[in-house]
Amino acid sequence: MAEKSIQWFKFASPARFYDLTGRLVWGFGILAAVLFVVGLYMGFVLAPPDYQQGNSYRIIFIHVPSAWMAMFLYVVMAIYAAVGLIWRIKTAEIMAKAIAPTGALMAFLALWTGAVWGKPTWGAFWVWDARLTSSLILFFMYLGFIALHAAIEDRQRAANASAVLALVGIINVPIIYFSVHWWNTLHQGATIKATSAPSMAAIMFFTVIVMVFAYWMYSIAAVLARARLELLEREKHAAWVSERLNLPRTKETPHA
Amino acid sequence: MKQRTKRLVAVLVGLGGVSLAVALTLNAFRDNLVFFFSPSQVLAQEAPLDRAFRIGGLVEDGSVQREGIRVSFNVTDTAAVVPVVFDGILPDLFREGQGVVAVGRLLEGGVFHANQVLAKHDETYMPPEAAEAIKQAQREQARVMPPEEL
Secondary structure (H helix, E strand, O other): HHHHHHHHHHHHHHHHHHHHHHHHHHHHHHHHHHHHHHHHHHHHOOOOOOOEEEEHHHHHHHHHHHHHOOOOHHHHHHHHHHHHHHOOOHHHHHHHHHHHHHHHHHHHHHHHHHHHHHHHOOOOOOOOHHHHHHHHHHHHHHHHHHHHHHHHOOOOHHHHHHHHHHHHHOHHHHHHHHHHOOOOEEEEEOOOOOOOOEEOOOOHHHHHHEEEHHHHHHHHHHHHHHHHHHHHHHOOOOOOHHHHHOOOOOOOOOOO | OOHHHHHHHHHHHHHHHHHHHHHHHHOHHHHHHOEEOOOHHOOOOOOOOOEEEEEEEEEOOOOOEEEEOOEEEEOOOOOOOOEEEEEEEOOOOOOOEEEEEEEHHHHHHHHOEEEEEEOOOOOOOOOOOHHHHHHHHHHHHHOOOHHHHH
């Protein structure tokens, strides 16, 4: 048992993490590109128009995966932040910090595509209903997390402070998810539910699923690439960095 | 207690406290978080009748009448009906049997005067042929379904 936990922590060692993720970034990036091409072809060519909205419904192939990723990435970010806060694992702190910009991008995409779709469909770009408002708060939580990291010079204190912010904000995620269920909202309820068959045609559903996988692969690749850079930056004086980048040995005293 | 156990407990207690605070706040503001009121709620005087509010429901079949740019229609939740008048441009998805949310005031005589009408869309997506097939099947069965299940 003790040996097993040591093995797990090995993956958290910066050098091991750097080596392992180097190949993963490429793998996930290529998968993302392939899935995006397939998903967008399915969405724009194979899927039929909707019986009421015509072609404007096609925005869901971008909107729904973005919104899901924005919520999911927030949960992952908060978990990494908590692990960093409690167990002081540097790689976890770096991962939390690396997820935030991708999460913010996803939240922005969900809001933006929703507004563009809302104008022709609902008749308004924006309404202050519970689903839209809580999604806007999610976007601001990401921005706050990024800003707090940037505002505090000391890395450890920055990581701790933003971890607390991330953990407080996690309350918002179930509120977003259940908002259309708990309150009357202009935003419609969930089309794809865990408990029943999706209320959409099969080809539309499969397109959403392909796009969701594309978003997953892209997010993993982007986050890992960002985490690797952050790791190099933090450990620039460590021996493993000079070894891997073929740098000449610096004469500076190693930094803790 | 080890230092990291203390931190774990602090995080869990903190999360529990924040969740409780948020749950109580949302519960207290529940009435204000409602985006719209149903016709039944309006007739039961649960909506704020002294100021602007939103009413939501389905456009009753056969109730839409146009005079110039003035549109009048009935909003129903199948239990109660509120007549609505509106001067302006309706969204593309506005049609009889569809969900709408209207923003405005309730005037004397129980007529809701809207200054904005939004189409509320449901979560069902299907190709036009499928929708036509469903309608066909319904006509054959000659069975009337509640509009929200269409």
